[in-house]
Amino acid sequence: MRQAIPIEPGDLVKRINENVPDEMLTRKQWTLWKVGDGRKIPLSINGNYASCTDPATWSDFETASKVFLRHSDICRGFNLATGDGLAGLDLDEVVAPDGTISETMRLFIDHLGSYTELSPSGTGLHSYFLYEREHENRKARNVEMYFCKHFLSVTGNVYQERDRLAFADVGAERILTALRPRRPLLPRIPLREIPLSDSELLEKMFNSKSGSKIRNLWDGESPHKSPSESDMALMGHLAYWCGGDCGRMIDLFLTSARAERVKAQRKDYLQRMAAKVAKNL
Numbered sequence: 001m002r003q004a005i006p007i008e009p010g011d012l013v014k015r016i017n018e019n020v021p022d023e024m025l026t027r028k029q030w031t032l033w034k035v036g037d038g039r040k041i042p043l044s045i046n047g048n049y050a051s052c053t054d055p056a057t058w059s060d061f062e063t064a065s066k067v068f069l070r071h072s073d074i075c076r077g078f079n080l081a082t083g084d085g086l087a088g089l090d091l092d093e094v095v096a097p098d099g100t101i102s103e104t105m106r107l108f109i110d111h112l113g114s115y116t117e118l119s120p121s122g123t124g125l126h127s128y129f130l131y132e133r134e135h136e137n138r139k140a141r142n143v144e145m146y147f148c149k150h151f152l153s154v155t156g157n158v159y160q161e162r163d164r165l166a167f168a169d170v171g172a173e174r175i176l177t178a179l180r181p182r183r184p185l186l187p188r189i190p191l192r193e194i195p196l197s198d199s200e201l202l203e204k205m206f207n208s209k210s211g212s213k214i215r216n217l218w219d220g221e222s223p224h225k226s227p228s229e230s231d232m233a234l235m236g237h238l239a240y241w242c243g244g245d246c247g248r249m250i251d252l253f254l255t256s257a258r259a260e261r262v263k264a265q266r267k268d269y270l271q272r273m274a275a276k277v278a279k280n281l
Contacts, residue, residue: 009072013065016078016156021115021165024128024154029081030064031057033153034074042079042151047071052081052151077120079151080128087172088152089127092119092142101125103206104199108143108178109162111171111255116162117155125159126152129168140179141197145172174255198252205241220257231258232273239277246274 007015017025031050032043042050042057045067050057058081059067068075082088089112094105101109105125109116114129137146146152178198206215214237216223222230234256238249250270258264 009069012077012156013069016061016065016154019117019156019158019163020154021128021163023130023165024080024086024115025061027080027084027086028060029055029058029084029086030061031059031079031081031151032064032068032075033077033079033151035076040076040079040151040153043075050079050151052149055081078154080154082146082150082152083148085130085132087129087131087145087147088150089125089129089172089175090144090146090152091125091127092144093123094125094142095123102199102203104203107202108175109159111174112166112168113171114162114166114168115164116159118157118159120153120155122157126154127162128152129166129172131167131169131172133169133173135172135176138176138179141199143175143179143199145175145179170260174259177251178255180251198248198255201241202252205237210237217258218256220260227258227261228263231261231264232277234258235273236277236280239274239280244278246271246278249274249278 032045033040034043035041042052044050044057045059045064048057061078064078068078080086080088089108091101091105091108094101095118109125109127112127112129114127116125116127118124119126131147134147137144137148137150139145205211206218208214214234217230217234217237224230224233235249235253238252242248242252253259253270253274254265263269
């Protein structure tokens with residue numbers, strides 16, 4: 001675990017009170033944490049181990065903050081339990097020293113459009129959001145999404161003015177699709193040229209010679225005569241970058257802004273379009 005960014009206990013409590021949305025502050029899902037064996041150990045307000053599956057070990061923030069200030073020599077920060085309509089996206093080791101993040105990570109937090117803050121180390125991001133449809137927790141490498149039974153630390157250190165909590169069911173489903181495990185590909189272009197993960201593939205695609213045009217299509221712009229033609233154009237680019245893997249092409253398409261159209265969510269429409277462009281590779 002990376003060293004947390006130094007901050008006085010009173011300043012941390014003040015920052016959380018001022019910056020964290022009320023919909024999070026007023027929940028009785030708070031715990032404390034300390035460092036032990038190189039990891040964060042969750043603590044209840046009575047000093048015992050806190051469990052992300054046992055609400056009896058959680059507290060409201062006001063009570064937790066009083067205990068934190070009295071025992072700041074032991075306690076290092078605050079956790080918030082996911083669940084009951086509150087979920088969190090955990091992006092680990094994604095923030096560069098200048099505060100920038102990769103294109104793919106930016107896409108993820110843009111999909112959610114919700115409250116996002118820096119992790120205690122300053123190198124990760126936690127994006128909290130509200131949901132109506134619960135999913136299973138999912139993780140892939142340094143990207144993790146939790147709908148229940150998990151603690152995420154809270155710092156109040158807002159990232160790039162993303163200070164409002166929002167419902168993000170559609171955006172969450174896009175990210176979950178991108179995190180879905182993949183089977184080995186049988187591509188039409190050499191396997192070594194195709195990134196193994198979706199995040200790597202998208203980053204490579206957006207940084208390619210045609211990256212700006214692809215990005216415009218991805219963001220939902222329709223430079224062609226009809227939206228369907230623009231759908232086909234994006235699918236054509238995905239066909240190349242996915243080596244003709246129709247399943248992967250469709251999954252990635254569904255994480256783009258183009259999938260907001262009802263037609264673009266139809267299984268038959270997507271399959272027909274993917275098969276057509278893959279055939280022309």
